[in-house]
Amino acid sequence: MNRKLIFTAITILILLPAFAFAISGDEIVRRADAAATFDTAESSGEMHITDRFGTKISSFDSWARGENESLIEFTSRAERGQKVLRTENEIYLYYPDAEELIRMQGSALRQGMLGSDISYEDMTGGKDRASQYSIEITDEQNLLGRDCWVLTLRANTRTVPYPKEIVWIDKQDYIVLKGEYYTKSGRLLKDMEVLEIGEMDGITMAVETRISDKMKSNSNTVLIMKDLKVDIKLDDEIFSLEELSW
């Protein structure tokens, strides 16, 4: 009997730290979203959009503040000067040749950017998934030489773009290394996979990510971050019609 008690006590003592420091799925996703959200950010990058006819390259500069404000300016030749200003509930588009400001709301936010597999929502949408999904840890795996949790997220609101997500989150830096995005019925819509991790402005982050829309055959978009500066001072005017139409 004593031996049983001693064994139980030792087992509890061994496991106690693990329980004490166990992290919930909500907290993992919250930390991952926090790691991908900056008070302010200025970045530039390229989208390599590949389909059966080859690869189109669109380059862009972007500025973001918090979760809901962003300005994207396309710098590649075919779209040069086109800009998208995203606020909480609306998108303003600016076409320089027509000198025209177009304000859009509602479902227009789900459009793919320049024929890519990335929607404006993917690019600029709010990242507070912990309050929008029920989250559970379903597995642990190793990707890109990094240990990660595998989490399943099920939406508890209809306002999110994907009703179900499975994400692989790096245990060290809370980077989402892989993601699968499903319809409510379980059909895979989109997947995402980090191809390269690097450091920019002192932050370890995904610098090359491939996104494939499963509804399109032989199509994917590789998003390459060329430059990133975070938590810098950004003027209010950047997220204004004045800057958009300049």
Next chain:
Amino acid sequence: MVRLRERLRKPVLFLIGALLCLFTAPGVFSEGDLSLELGLSNLIMQTRETDGDKYWAWMPAGNAGFSFKSSGNKNVKADLAFSFASPEMDISAAAGAPAGTIITPLLSLDRAYVKARFPWFRITAGKTRLGWGDGFVFNSGDVIFGSTDTSVDLTASEVRAETTWLSAVNIPLGRFTFIEGIILPPEADTASGEIFGAVDNISGGGRIYTKAAGIKIEGGYLFDQRETNSDAEPVSVHKPYLSLQGNLIADWYLSSSVSLPVSGDIEQSAEDSFNLSAGIFHMVQLNSISSMTFRLEGLYKPFHSWLEEVRKSGEPKPSYALLLYPEISYTPTDTVNLSIRTIWSPVDMSAMITAGAGWNVFEGFDLSCYAVFNAGDPDDSFAWNRDDSLWKAGADAVDSMAVMMGINYIY
């Protein structure tokens, strides 16, 4: 023809000179960006011979433009864009065409402007466009260019792309609020011997753009001296306008304007010119890659005719109280677009229907194919067989239908 060549010699030499300067000045490229756009199309259409007989025509056409944008200084922008269309057509001999009528000019200056941004305001000078009001085909708020007629090319991505010489100042008053002032230079009045426009014929105005309770509110005014009356005499008019845009399930927009002459019968002019355009736009995401968009626009002129009028030779097209523009667009993938666009005149039950397909194949490279059908009686706004006495060479090109296939490349 010799006269035409003489007239074109100077602009062509200017264009060649400008191109040579750009291509031979490497410093320019380091501070700017040069892009070229080429569009080539083949048009098969049913049209008329000069004696009025119908026949099927094949018309190769093209346009090309180069655009130079400065990028060296972030507070200064400039853009210079030319385009030409081919073939040039002298239709002086065509039935009903005034002598010397030439359509599709060989060379035109699309944009030539400089913008400068100062801490509190910015200025624009040159030939460009300002998008006042809201509307894709019908926009009553566009008092600068007037977007209420049906002479539009529904095969174009921007059906209203006209530019004009102007000077403008834009003053931001907040993130989503600005005011803008504009001056339009006077036009030459060669009939009265004025080769250059007189200073007292300047047109000008301004607008305020803001947002309140989720609705975009835009109001403005233009004092316009570029108008002419029915006797082709210049008149000065006041053009106030109001434009609203918001979202209630679908995006909606509404614009209204009126032209009030400085002198003359103001009440009659107000009735004749008052117009209101409204539209709704909605996108339905069918799945993660395909979507459909629906747009319905209307142009309402309440004091114009609600009854179909019988047209006679020499009379202008009747102006009816209502025109509608329904559009359905289907995007099966992000690079392919299918659309049906129609301008429908419900009063005389005629329509111009444009069915099109566009495909962005490679970076900057697009293929497109459009078919245009006119449906209506011979004297309607749109007619399958235009009445012989109403056919106007130059003004009317397509009698029944046309099919266009084209490519466009920007590099």
